[in-house]
Amino acid sequence: MISSWLDPYRDGKSVVHRTDPRVKLVVVLALLIIISLTPAAFWPAYVAYLGTLMLLIALARLKPVDVIKRSALALPFALMAVAGVLAVREGYPLVTVPLLRWQIIITDVGLYRFLTVLARAWLSLLLVATLIMTTHFTELVVAMRGIGIPRVLTAIIGLMYRYIYVLIDEAQRMMRARDARSAEVDAAQAGGSLRWRAQVTGHMVGTLFLRTYERSERIYQAMLARGYAGEIRMLR
Structure with missing residues (x-):
């Protein structure tokens, strides 16, 4: 990544x-x-x-x-x-x-x-x-976990941290796609007006939220299929 x-x-x-x-x-x-x-x-x-x-x-x-x-x-x-x-x-x-x-x-x-x-x-x-x-x-x-913090809370924190990387990579791919579709010869004028940029950024945030929600559902179903019962077991 x-x-x-x-x-x-x-x-x-x-x-x-x-x-x-x-x-x-x-x-x-x-x-x-x-x-x-x-x-x-x-x-x-x-x-x-x-x-x-x-x-x-x-x-x-x-x-x-x-x-x-x-x-x-x-x-x-x-x-x-x-x-x-x-x-x-x-x-x-x-x-x-x-x-x-x-x-x-x-x-x-x-x-x-x-x-x-x-x-x-x-x-x-x-x-x-x-x-x-x-x-x-x-x-x-x-x-x-060792000092007594509830396992549910530590599981949420662990998942949140891991998928920060996934979300950043997804956002970077969306930004590259946006730049590829808005390129112009004059780099200073590339991408349209400030209003257009704001609209595109808003659409990107909404799309990223929807993709995040859909991905979380798929991940949760995959975890259930692999025997998840409310606790994530650590190997370290």
Whole structure:
């Protein structure tokens, strides 16, 4: 598959790579709890967490830029989730932001809370990205089972991860087919207007969703035919 870039570091030989996946998973969960329970605006603690993470990344022989890029993929979703924190009425007003017919007043308390939640989210994403980049996903699923996470949940996570590759390959084939049908001599004008591109992209997303649904039904029927009874048995 073309999508091997998802796991460029999983075969490393560092101390972090060789550590038992169960130990890494328990440590990560403990650190996530500690980060989430750290008081708001207690910046020295967050700086210490970041320094610890950078040391861990160095021990794992990872490129910090790559880890930051991985964590940044989910950062927009975290921003959308915590944006409402800025609208709290407590504290001293700092700035007023007009939004259509309303005005959002950002206070010092709201800003501190927003930055605190954002720091927690980013540190958590860095931690999870480091774990994923230093552990084979199959070993990670087995470690989840070993610490008592329900088998149904681990089965869903395992299937979801495996078929990310399938979906990416399917999307890449659809994009190549689109490019082959919209080529022009002038590459800058190839593909039509922005509206046309948006329509084609929407159709591609809908088609990919339908293909995904149909493929999932076929896969489930094939699993039942091979004796699946609610548990996926691991060989590792």
